[in-house]
Amino acid sequence: MSRQLQSRRAATDRDLPGSMGFDPRSVSEFTAARLSVYLRCLEALESQGIRHATSQALARRFDLNPSQIRKDLATFGEFGVRGVGYEVAVLKRHLTAILGRDRIRPIAIVGAGHLGQALADYRGFRSGGFAIAGLFDDDPAKIGSATRAGVRVRDVESLPEAVDREGIRIGVITVPAAAAAEVARRCFAAGLKAILNFAPVRLHAPPDVRLKNVDLTINLETLSFYIPRE
Amino acid sequence: MSRQLQSRRAATDRDLPGSMGFDPRSVSEFTAARLSVYLRCLEALESQGIRHATSQALARRFDLNPSQIRKDLATFGEFGVRGVGYEVAVLKRHLTAILGRDRIRPIAIVGAGHLGQALADYRGFRSGGFAIAGLFDDDPAKIGSATRAGVRVRDVESLPEAVDREGIRIGVITVPAAAAAEVARRCFAAGLKAILNFAPVRLHAPPDVRLKNVDLTINLETLSFYIPRE
DNA sequence: TTTTGTGAACTAGTTCACAGCT
DNA sequence: AGCTGTGAACTAGTTCACAAAA
Numbered sequence: 001m002s003r004q005l006q007s008r009r010a011a012t013d014r015d016l017p018g019s020m021g022f023d024p025r026s027v028s029e030f031t032a033a034r035l036s037v038y039l040r041c042l043e044a045l046e047s048q049g050i051r052h053a054t055s056q057a058l059a060r061r062f063d064l065n066p067s068q069i070r071k072d073l074a075t076f077g078e079f080g081v082r083g084v085g086y087e088v089a090v091l092k093r094h095l096t097a098i099l100g101r102d103r104i105r106p107i108a109i110v111g112a113g114h115l116g117q118a119l120a121d122y123r124g125f126r127s128g129g130f131a132i133a134g135l136f137d138d139d140p141a142k143i144g145s146a147t148r149a150g151v152r153v154r155d156v157e158s159l160p161e162a163v164d165r166e167g168i169r170i171g172v173i174t175v176p177a178a179a180a181a182e183v184a185r186r187c188f189a190a191g192l193k194a195i196l197n198f199a200p201v202r203l204h205a206p207p208d209v210r211l212k213n214v215d216l217t218i219n220l221e222t223l224s225f226y227i228p229r230e
Numbered sequence: 231m232s233r234q235l236q237s238r239r240a241a242t243d244r245d246l247p248g249s250m251g252f253d254p255r256s257v258s259e260f261t262a263a264r265l266s267v268y269l270r271c272l273e274a275l276e277s278q279g280i281r282h283a284t285s286q287a288l289a290r291r292f293d294l295n296p297s298q299i300r301k302d303l304a305t306f307g308e309f310g311v312r313g314v315g316y317e318v319a320v321l322k323r324h325l326t327a328i329l330g331r332d333r334i335r336p337i338a339i340v341g342a343g344h345l346g347q348a349l350a351d352y353r354g355f356r357s358g359g360f361a362i363a364g365l366f367d368d369d370p371a372k373i374g375s376a377t378r379a380g381v382r383v384r385d386v387e388s389l390p391e392a393v394d395r396e397g398i399r400i401g402v403i404t405v406p407a408a409a410a411a412e413v414a415r416r417c418f419a420a421g422l423k424a425i426l427n428f429a430p431v432r433l434h435a436p437p438d439v440r441l442k443n444v445d446l447t448i449n450l451e452t453l454s455f456y457i458p459r460e
Numbered sequence: 461t462t463t464t465g466t467g468a469a470c471t472a473g474t475t476c477a478c479a480g481c482t
Numbered sequence: 483a484g485c486t487g488t489g490a491a492c493t494a495g496t497t498c499a500c501a502a503a504a
Contacts, residue, residue, distance in 0.1 A: 024456045030473070036451040040430070054485065062432050065475055067488090074487055082481040082486045098455075105454055114378065118348030119446070124407075124430055128447035148344070169457050170450065177354075194453040196446075200270070200354055202292050210456040212449060216349070216426075217358035219442060220400065221266040223424040224335055225328075226254045226440040227399050260495070284463065295497060297466090304465055312464040312503040 020098070022076055031072050035095055037062060038069065042092040054085035106133030106168045108192065110183050111175035112142045112153040115198060119172060121149035133166045134159075156183075160190040173197045184211075250328070252306055261302050265329055267292060268299065272322040284315035336363030336398045338422065340413050341405035342372045342383040345428060349402060351379035363396045364389075386413075390420040403427045414441075 024032075041061055045053060055066040073079055073086075079094050080086045096102050107130050109116050119125070120135045136156040137143060143155045154162070162168065171192040175183050180199035187195055194210045197203055200218070205211040254262075271291055275283060285296040303309055303316075309324050310316045326332050337360050339346050349355070350365045366386040367373060373385045384392070392398065401422040405413050410429035417425055424440045427433055430448070435441040 020459060024458070027455070028473075029452060032452045032455045033448055035455070036448045037432070040448075056485080063434065066485090067475060067477090068473095070485090070487060071474085078487070080486050083484045084482070085485065099451055100454055100457070100459060101451070107450065114348040114351045118344040121344045122446070124447050125450070128430075128451065130447075130450055170454055172450075193457045196449055196453055200358075202267070204293065210453055212453055214444065214446075214449060216352070216444075217354050217360070218263055218266045218270075219426055219444060220337065220355070220360055220402075221329055221331070221358065222259060222262045223426055223440055223442055224330055224400055225257070225262045225265070227330075227423045228254070229250060229330060258495070286463080296463090297497060297499090298495090300463090300465060301496085308465070310464050313462045314504070315463065 022098075027075060031075060034064075034068070034072050035099055038072070039092065039095040039099060039101065042088055042095065045088050046092060051088050052085055053088055053091075055080075057085070101129045104129060104131050105170060106131050106166050107170040107172060108134045108136060108159065108163065108168045108187075109172045109174060110136045110156060110159065110187065111173060111179075111199075112137035112139070112145075112147075113174060113176070116172075116174035117147040117151075119174060120151040121147050130170075133168050134162050136162075156186065159186060163190040163192060168192065170194045170196070173199055173203075175199055177201045252328075257305060261305060264294075264298070264302050265325055268302070269322065269325040269329060269331065272318055272325065275318050276322060281318050282315055283318055283321075285310075287315070331359045334359060334361050335400060336361050336396050337400040337402060338364045338366060338389065338393065338398045338417075339402045339404060340366045340386060340389070340417065341403060341409075341429075342367035342369070342375075342377075343404060343406070346402075346404035347377040347381075349404060350377050350381040360400075363398050364392050366392075386416065389416060393420040393422060398422065400424045400426070403429055403433075405429055407431045 038058065041058060055069045058069050059066040073091070076098055077094065079091050107125070109120050109132060112135050116135060116137070120132050125132065132151055134154050135147065135151050136154050136159050138156045142153045144153065146152050169192060171187040171194070173180055173183055173187070173195060177200050180197065180201045180203060184195065184197070184203045184205070188206055188209055193208065195203070195205060195212070197211060197213045198216065200215050202213065203211055268288065271288060285299045288299050289296040303321070306328055307324065309321050337355070339350050339362060342365050346365060346367075350362050355362065362381055364384050365377065365381050366384050366389050368386045372383045374383065376382050399422060401417040401424070403410055403413055403417070403425060407430050410427065410431045410433060414425065414427070414433045414435070418436055418439055423438065425433070425435060425442070427441060427443045428446065430445050432443065433441055
């Protein structure tokens with residue numbers, strides 16, 4: 001299964017789920033994450049005035065295999081020219097569309113603690129094509145206050161309305177572990193379709209919501225596992 | 231290759247690299263990350279007074295397969311009792327030793343921006359057995375100041391000395407993209423053996439240093455890739 | 461019985477190697 | 483000649499299924 005995308009069709013076909021010619025669910029998370037890396041790289045190349053790149057040249061920048069890159073791209077169409085390589089502008093345009101980077105994606109951050117506030121102020125999100133549409137909390141002491149960079153903390157009760165009005169699809173959970181399950185439920189109920197969870201608990205999402213856990217403690221512990229003990 | 235750990239040896243053997251009876255390098259990152267999840271779960275079970283658990287019972291808590299758990303554990307020894315299951319205290323003790331959770335691991339955070347400060351103040355690290363040994367920056371305006379929770383910002387020039395004196399092995403990089411490569415070099419030179427990198431650049435580390443990238447923008451973009459576009 | 465520990469089977473992800481264009 | 487696109491081969495990770503032990 002899931003081979004239906006490997007066929008020799010052009011990227012402009014419009015006969016699969018949605019309006020984009022491919023079904024994202026059949027693309028592995030590894031591939032999706034690499035697309036993001038490729039796009040970032042192409043933006044850099046373009047700003048350096050480089051108009052043209054081969055899979056080999058791209059592969060050297062990360063430590064990746066050239067066929068990996070070609071396979072990843074082939075999932076979505078034929079963007080290269082045999083014997084020549086890829087035109088930076090063309091490939092960038094396609095990846096931009098594939099990743100939805102052509103519009104600004106509003107995100108909601110739930111949990112205005114240290115981490116939530118830091119993320120709300122993080123400039124990398126804006127430059128990455130995201131916008132902090134709202135920072136929410138349920139603590140009356142925090143609601144109405146603002147982060148260092150001036151993002152106002154809103155009442156989490158107003159989340160559904162904000163999601164609705166501002167077309168938010170993506171939520172970031174930065175509440176303590178104990179509150180995470182309940183907050184996740186609120187996010188699902190409000191209509192969010194993707195959740196990045198920083199709380200140190202495994203949440204489980206309904207089938208139409210994509211969830212990714214970024215557990216900082218587990219990341220650190222995994223790293224430290226590999227340090228040789230004397 | 232790397233099958234040498236699957237044999238029927240007991241967990242107390244001391245004949246492999248280091249002093250712990252197994253070579254961490256031959257353990258996959260997936261397995262290592264799950265060990266951390268298991269240990270956290272066992273701590274919870276123990277505090278609830280539950281003395282005993284089967285792989286099936288553990289598997290139900292996350293959405294994992296019971297044989298996955300048994301295989302993960304079997305990498306390190308035979309900790310269970312056939313027909314019965316695992317004794318929580320016994321398994322917890324072994325995982326605690328395997329993950330090095332039996333001592334407090336000092337970490338250095340380099341980059342005292344929003345994110346670095348938020349991480350320095352994050353209580354989850356402390357409760358997870360880590361201690362913020364130092365928060366470093368090269369900006370004279372920041373050096374000497376303190377985070378909300380009172381962590382002092384130190385001069386990054388003093389990193390090697392701090393690493394040496396305080397036995398720090400783990401570094402967290404939270405500087406802007408442009409500074410990351412140079413900061414990483416300083417971390418390697420100072421003797422850090424594991425790096426958690428939040429800067430949106432792929433760094434490459436010497437072979438004796440373990441590096442993990444946590445790129446927040448790529449995480450968000452990967453998530454948003456799976457949201458159905460109308 | 462019951463449940464572990466583990467080869468065997470399976471599935472997913474990566475790399476190879478080459479046919480097919482330019 | 484050179485590089486893409488892609489089946490085939492390979493490698494890593496997961497799940498199955500059952501012998502071994504309590």
